[in-house]
Each structure stands twice: as C-alpha cells, then as structure tokens.
Amino acid sequence: MPEASRQEESEPCSASQCEGACHAQRVLQTLNTYRRSGTLTDVVLRAGGRDFPCHRAALSAGSAYFRSLFAAGLPERGVSVVPVVPEGPGAEPSMGPAGAAAATALAVVLDYVYGAGVRLRAEDEAAAVLALAERLGVRGLREACARFLEGRLRAANSLALRRVATAFSLGSLAERCGRVLRQAFVEVACHADFLELTPDEVAALLADPALGVSREEAVFEAAMRWVRHDAPARRGQLRRLLEHVRLPLLAPAYFLEKVEADELLQACGECRPLLLEARACFILGRESGTLRSRPRRFMEQAEVIVVIGGCDRKGLLKLPFADAYHPESRRWTPLPSLPGYTRSEFAACALRNDIYVSGGHINSRDVWMFSSHLHTWIKVASLHKGRWRHKMAVIQGQLFAVGGFDGLRRLRSVERYDPFSNTWSALAPLPEAVSSAAVAPCAGQLFVIGGAGPDGTNTDKVQCFDPKEEQWSLKSPAPFSQRCLEAVTLEDTIYVVGGLMSKIFTYDPGRDVWGEAAVLPNPLESCGVTVCDGKIHILGGRDRHGESTDRAFTFDPSSGQVEAQLSLQRCTSSHGCVTIVQSLAR
Numbered sequence: 315m316p317e318a319s320r321q322e323e324s325e326p327c328s329a330s331q332c333e334g335a336c337h338a339q340r341v342l343q344t345l346n347t348y349r350r351s352g353t354l355t356d357v358v359l360r361a362g363g364r365d366f367p368c369h370r371a372a373l374s375a376g377s378a379y380f381r382s383l384f385a386a387g388l389p390e391r392g393v394s395v396v397p398v399v400p401e402g403p404g405a406e407p408s409m410g411p412a413g414a415a416a417a418t419a420l421a422v423v424l425d426y427v428y429g430a431g432v433r434l435r436a437e438d439e440a441a442a443v444l445a446l447a448e449r450l451g452v453r454g455l456r457e458a459c460a461r462f463l464e465g466r467l468r469a470a471n472s473l474a475l476r477r478v479a480t481a482f483s484l485g486s487l488a489e490r491c492g493r494v495l496r497q498a499f500v501e502v503a504c505h506a507d508f509l510e511l512t513p514d515e516v517a518a519l520l521a522d523p524a525l526g527v528s529r530e531e532a533v534f535e536a537a538m539r540w541v542r543h544d545a546p547a548r549r550g551q552l553r554r555l556l557e558h559v560r561l562p563l564l565a566p567a568y569f570l571e572k573v574e575a576d577e578l579l580q581a582c583g584e585c586r587p588l589l590l591e592a593r594a595c596f597i598l599g600r601e602s603g604t605l606r607s608r609p610r611r612f613m614e615q616a617e618v619i620v621v622i623g624g625c626d627r628k629g630l631l632k633l634p635f636a637d638a639y640h641p642e643s644r645r646w647t648p649l650p651s652l653p654g655y656t657r658s659e660f661a662a663c664a665l666r667n668d669i670y671v672s673g674g675h676i677n678s679r680d681v682w683m684f685s686s687h688l689h690t691w692i693k694v695a696s697l698h699k700g701r702w703r704h705k706m707a708v709i710q711g712q713l714f715a716v717g718g719f720d721g722l723r724r725l726r727s728v729e730r731y732d733p734f735s736n737t738w739s740a741l742a743p744l745p746e747a748v749s750s751a752a753v754a755p756c757a758g759q760l761f762v763i764g765g766a767g768p769d770g771t772n773t774d775k776v777q778c779f780d781p782k783e784e785q786w787s788l789k790s791p792a793p794f795s796q797r798c799l800e801a802v803t804l805e806d807t808i809y810v811v812g813g814l815m816s817k818i819f820t821y822d823p824g825r826d827v828w829g830e831a832a833v834l835p836n837p838l839e840s841c842g843v844t845v846c847d848g849k850i851h852i853l854g855g856r857d858r859h860g861e862s863t864d865r866a867f868t869f870d871p872s873s874g875q876v877e878a879q880l881s882l883q884r885c886t887s888s889h890g891c892v893t894i895v896q897s898l899a900r
Contacts, residue, residue: 342428342429342430343429343430345369345372345428345429346425346428346429346430348369349366349367349368349369349372349428352367354369355367355368355369356369356370357369357370357373357384357389357394357396358394358396359395359396359398359420359424360395360396360397360398361397361398361416361417361419361420362414362415362416362417362418362420363417364417364420365395366420366421366424368424370384372427372428373427375427376426376427376428376452377427377450377451377452378450378451378452378453379449379450379451380450381451383396398416398420398446398450415438415439415442416442416446418439418442419439419442419443419445419446420446422434422439422443423443423446423447423450423452423455426447426452426454426455427452432455432458432459432462434458434462436466437463437466437471437474437475437478440459440462440463440466441459441463441478443459444456444459444460444478444482445482447459448482456482456484460484460486460487463475463478463479463487464486464487464490467487467490467491467494468494469494469498469501469502469505470501470505471507472491472494472495472498472502473491473495473502473505473507473508474507475487475491476488476491476492476495495519496522496524496525496526497526498526499519499525499526499527499532499533499536500526500527500532500536503532503535503536503539508536508539508540509539509540509543511540513548513551513554513555516537516540516551516555517554517555517558520533520536520537520555520558520559521558522610523608523610523611524610524611524612525610525611525612526612527610527612528612528613528614529563529565529613529614530559530560530561530563530564530610530613531564531565531568531572533558533560534559534561534564534572534573537555537556537558537559538576538578540555541555541578542578545578549581549582552578552579552582552584552585553582553584553585553588556579556585556588557588559606560605560606560607560608560609560610561573561588561589561592561595561606562591562592562595562596562606562607563606563607563609563613564592566596569592569596573592574589591606592606595607597711598666598710598711599664599665599666599667599711605848608847608848609895611642614897614898615895615896615897615898616640616642616895616896616898617641617846617847617893617894617895618638618639618640618647618846618893618894618895618896619638619639619641619844619846619851619853619891619892619893620636620637620638620639620669620684620890620892620893620894621635621636621637621639621842621853621854621882621886621889621890621891622635622636622652622662622669622671622890622891622892623635623636623652623657623658623660623886623889623890624658624842624854624862624886624887624888624889624890625658625862625886625887625888625889626862626884626885626886627861627862627885628861628862629856629860629861629862629887629888632657632658633884633886633889634651634652635648635651635883635884636648636649636650636651636652636684637649637883638894638896640896640898641846641847641851641879642847643898644880646883647896649684649689650684650689650690650691652671652682652684652691653682653691653693654680654682656675657673657674657675657678657702658674658675658888659702659703659750659840659888660672660673660674660678660702660890661673661704661705661706661715661718661890662706662890662891662892663705663706663707663708663713663892664708664892664893664894665708665713665733666711666733667686667894667895668683668684668685668686668687668894669683669684669686669890669892669894670682670684670694670706670713670731671683671684671890672697672701672704672706672715673697673700673701673702673704673715673718674702675702676700676702676720676721677700677720677721678700678701678702679696679697679698679699679700680693680696680697681693681695681696681697681731682694686894686895686896694731694733694736695731695736695737696738697715697729698727698729698738698740699720699725699727699729700720701715701717701718701719701720701725701727702718702719702720703718703719703749703750704716704718704719704725704749705717705718705751705753705762706753707753707754707755707760708755709755709758709759709760709781710758710781711733712730712731712733713730713731713733714728714729714730714731714741714753714760714779715728715730715731715738716728716744716751716753716760716762717744717747717748717749717751717753717762717765718749719749719750723747723768724747724748724749724766724767724768724770725744725747725749726743726744726745726746726747727740727743727744728741728742728743728744728779729741741779741784742779742784742785742786743786744762744777744786745775745777745786745788746767746768746773746775746777747767747768748762748764748765748766748767748773748775748777749765749766749797750765750766750797750798750799750840751763751764751765751766751797751799752764752765752799752800752801752810752812753801754801754802754803754808755803756803756806756807756808756823757806757823757824758780758781758782759778759779759780759781759823760778760779760781761776761777761778761779761789761801761808761821761823762776762777762778762779763776763777763792763799763801763808763810763821764776764792764794764795764796764797764799764810765797765799766797771795772795772796772797773795774791774792774793774794774795775788775791775792776788776789776790776791776792776821777789778823789823789826790826790827790828792810792819792821792828793819793828794813794815794819796812796813796814796815796839797813797839798812798813798814798839798840798856799811799812799813799839800812800840800841800842800843801843802843802844802845802850803845804845804848804850804871805871806822806823806824807820807821807822807871808820808821808822808823809831809843809850809869809871811834811838811841811843811850811852812838812839812840812841812843812855814837814838814839814858815834815837816833816834816836816837817830817831817832817833817834818830818831818832818833818834818850818876831869831871831874832869832875832876833876834852834867834876835867835876835878836857836863836865837857837858838852838855838856838857838863839855839856839887840855840856840887840888841853841854841855841856841887841891842854842855842886842889842890842891843891844891844892844893845893846893848870848872849868849869849870849871850868850869850870850871851866851867851868851879851891852866852867852868852869853866853882853889853891854866854882854885854886854887854889854891855887856887856888861885862885862886862887863885863887864881864882864883864884864885864886865881865882866878866879866880866881866882867879
C-alpha cells in the first residue's frame with residue numbers, strides 16, 4: 315500500500331481516538347455537574363454528617379465496592395442513604411473532627427471518580443483518602459496519594475509517613491522514608507513521633523550502619539531519650555538498645571561523664587558487659603574486633619585500608635608508596651612514605667590505630683610507627699634480633715614479632731613490644747623455626763600457621779602461644795604445607811590465604827578444626843590481607859608466574875561470596891596491608 319494511503323487511513327483513526335477521549339471527559343464533567351446540583355441522582359452517600367448525592371452507575375464504574383453493593387440490589391431501589399465511613403457497628407459518624415475528616419476524604423474520592431482530578435492539601439488528608447480509596451476499591455487514587463505524600467516528605471513527618479507506607483504497602487514511599495530517617499536521624503530523634511516508636515522500631519534504627527550521624531554520641535542520646543520518656547516501662551529495653559549503640563566510638567571523656575555516670579545504666583546490671591567492652595576498646599583499640607568499634611558509614615571517621623611499600627610487577631623494585639583506601643567511596647589518599655623504603659617482606663600490623671613496620675632485609679632491626687594522629691612516621695625501639703620474612707601480631711595491647719629469616723637460618727625467636735615503655739623483650743621461642751608463615755591472634759592466643767621450616771621445606775604445623783602461660787603448644791596441622799601465607803581473624807575464626815592456594819581456609823581455635831570457606835579466582839602468594847567493614851580484603855600478591863598483580867577481592871563470610879573489587883593503583887606484592895580508622899576530612 316502506498317505511503318500516502320497508509321497516512322490517510324491512520325489520521326482519521328488518531329482523530330477519532332482524540333475525539334472519543336474528549337467526549338468521555340465531557341460526559342464525566344456533565345455527570346459531576348449533575349452530582350453537585352443533585353440532578354438525576356439515585357443514591358446518597360453519608361459521611362461525617364454530610365450527604366453526597368450520587369449516581370449508582372457512576373459509582374459502580376469507578377468503585378469495586380459500590381459495583382458489588384449495587385449489583386446485589388443493596389440498598390433498595392429508590393433514593394437511599396448509604397453510610398460510607400461508620401465509626402462503629404450501626405453508628406453514624408459524628409460531627410466532630412473525625413467526622414469532618416471522613417467527609418473531606420469522601421469528597422476527594424468522589425471528585426476523582428467523577429473525573430474532576432485529585433486535590434490534596436495535607437498529609438493526614440492524603441492518608442485518609444488513601445484508606446477510603448483502598449476500602450472502596452477505587453483504582454488510581456493509590457498512586458496519586460503516594461506521589462503527594464512523597465512530595466511532602468520531611469524529617470518531621472518521616473516516621474508518620476512510614477507508618478502509612480507500611481499500612482498500605484507503598485514500597486517507593488517506604489524506601490524514601492527510610493532514606494530520610496537515616497540521613498536526618500538526629501532531627502528525627504528530636505520529634506515526638508520518635509518517642510512513640512516500639513522497641514523493635516527503635517532497635518532497628520539504632521542498628522542501621524548507614525545512620526546519618528557524624529558522632530555516635532547522638533545515637534546514645536536518642537536511645538536514652540526514648541527510654542526516659544517512660545522509664546518505668548522502658549528501662550527493661552536498655553540492654554537491647556545499648557547493644558546497637560557503638561559505645562567504643564564515643565569520646566572517652568563523654569563515656570566517663572555521661573555514660574558510666576548515668577543512673578539508669580548504673581542500675582542496669584545487664585548493661586555492664588557492654589560498658590566493660592567499651593572500656594577495653596579504649597585501652598586496646600581496634601584489637602577488640604567488635605562490630606561496635608566500626609564507624610558507621612557516614613561518620614566523620616571511617617575504616618580505611620593502608621597499603622605500604624612492596625615489590626613491583628617483576629619483583630625488582632621496592633616501592634616507596636603508602637596509600638589509604640576507603641572502600642565506601644573507592645577513593646585512594648596518599649600517606650607519607652615509609653622512611654628507608656628499600657625493604658621487602660617486612661612485617662606490618664596495626665596497634666591502637668597506629669601502624670607498626672619492622673625488619674625487611676637481612677639483619678634489619680628497625681621498627682617504624684605511623685602515628686595516625688600526627689600523620690607521620692616515627693622510629694621506635696629496635697628489635698633485639700634483625701629479621702625479615704617474619705610477621706607481627708597484637709595481643710592485649712602488646713606487639714609480637716614472630717620467627718623470620720636472618721639471611722642464614724630460619725628463626726625460632728619471638729619478641730614482645732610494650733608501647734608504653736617503648737621496649738622489646740624476648741619470649742619463649744617457637745617449637746619450630748619458620749619464615750613466611752601466617753600469624754594471627756585469636757581468642758587471646760597467637761597462632762603461627764605453616765611457613766618454611768628449618769630445612770627450607772614447607773610445614774603444615776600450627777604453633778600456638780598462650781600469653782598467660784607463656785608457653786607454646788601444637789594444634790591440629792593445617793590441610794596444606796605452604797609458605798608466603800597471610801592470615802586474619804574475624805569473629806573468632808582465622809582465615810588463611812596465599813601460598814599459591816586457590817582456596818580460603820578457615821581455622822576454629824575453639825574446636826581446633828579446619829575448614830574451607832571459598833574458592834579464589836586465581837591462586838596468589840605474598841598478598842595483602844586485612845579485615846575492613848566486616849569483610850576480608852585480599853589485595854595484590856604474586857601469581858604462579860612470579861609476577862605481582864593489581865587485582866583485589868573481598869570475601870564476605872556472611873554470604874560466602876568472593877567479589878572482585880577496584881584494582882590497586884599499581885601491581886604490588888610482599889607489601890604491608892592493615893586497617894585503621896581515619897578522618898575523612900584529610
């Protein structure tokens with residue numbers, strides 16, 4: 315068919331569609347005029363003491379409820395009165411505020427049914443219209459009310475609108491309310507609606523890691539304000555709510571003056587363990603490993619991963635760089651370079667939010683500390699024994715340097731550093747000398763896993779040091795014999811990677827049992843491993859060809875998933891990799 319003919323056929327169809335729509339609109343407008351003047355009406359709706367003459371046909375076309383009612387022959391033929399919003403069985407709505415609200419809601423619903431559009435003025439009116447539209451089965455009003463409420467959403471009404479969204483399953487409104495609650499939590503907690511929340515609702519808010527607070531003091535004060543609103547009835551919820559307040563993030567002076575001195579908390583024996591945990595965190599820093607010591611997502615401070623030095627792709631150059639990576643923003647920030655960076659296979663760990671680096675070449679006894687407060691490297695007391703290919707770990711606020719290589723032999727020696735006295739002291743030696751082993755603290759003990767033994771062959775031994783007894787013992791052997799391993803502890807489980815193994819292995823010290831957690835995309839050795847935001851981060855390392863990589867992965871123990879992450883800034887291996895808390899303003 316020629317193009318001109320097709321156009322001629324389509325144009326009249328388009329015009330007729332437009333004319334039909336306009337005609338339908340004119341009919342509705344006429345019916346609405348008849349309704350307002352009471353012309354040809356055959357039923358009266360009553361709400362809040364007001365009568366609304368209507369047409370059965372129009373109501374049936376716009377409302378599933380009235381369609382069913384009139385189809386059943388109710389009410390009887392003739393002009394009948396139908397009460398729409400009764401307050402109770404057989405009761406007419408009153409003439410008071412509730413009745414007036416019901417009448418206003420019905421007027422809006424009828425305007426919509428008769429094609430006059432939707433005119434809403436306030437949130438409570440929209441909620442009442444929504445409830446009535448749902449009851450009467452008026453389609454379309456739900457979306458109009460939801461859009462209106464979303465447009466009126468503020469911190470002051472976010473809790474009230476969330477209740478509306480929950481009651482009527484308005485997913486988009488509920489999601490927006492949740493976002494406002496998180497972003498403006500400090501303001502929300504000051505409103506009366508917050509004080510009327512249920513314990514479950516308060517606990518869920520306090521537990522949110524994305525709560526928009528710059529300081530944890532605001533969360534503590536909100537929790538206590540809610541409890542004090544009805545202390546006799548709510549004091550039993552103190553322990554439950556305080557579990558979601560990250561007490562270790564409070565300023566120590568505030569904790570001493572406002573928390574420990576609080577009369578309600580002093581009288582709550584169940585809260586005592588939480589207060590003791592916070593005190594331990596103040597003394598030991600991040601060593602406690604508790605969830606409550608991790609900053610929330612939008613605080614002024616955040617967990618960052620620090621990558622220090624290492625070797626280049628071919629392993630020929632020693633890298634001078636030190637950089638901090640914030641996983642949430644995926645942003646790298648340069649840090650001052652480590653002095654005397656011509657070192658490799660050194661040991662690095664974090665102690666009370668400072669970073670310690672030791673050894674790194676034959677007979678190297680140097681120990682440097684990066685002060686996160688001063689943002690600079692400081693040389694501290696030297697090791698008694700020069701070493702490299704060793705590891706460091708922290709137990710009870712003290713630093714342990716374990717094993718290693720001095721250029722001639724693997725070492726059994728172990729040293730302990732006291733940061734208060736700035737001194738190293740010798741400890742009971744390892745049962746078996748090792749280098750390039752995995753070392754991790756867990757449950758107050760130190761575990762040395764695998765590594766290269768005295769004769770240079772790899773070992774599967776697990777050597778355990780108990781600081782209280784100052785004695786070593788052997789545990790169940792590892793299901794592998796490898797060197798160039800790394801280990802971290804998360805929630806009383808040790809995770810071991812590296813050694814060109816394709817799996818992440820787990821060790822449970824409490825049961826002395828080994829297991830497998832996940833499969834890695836590629837085998838690695840001498841990689842960086844650290845825990846940040848409850849996940850295990852694996853950064854860089856060497857592949858089977860001996861080349862360094864810039865690839866990075868995370869393993870989430872809660873889901874068992876390994877996911878690729880943003881690549882490192884450069885290929886690196888045998889580097890330092892630790893997690894500290896840093897101000898995002900830097």
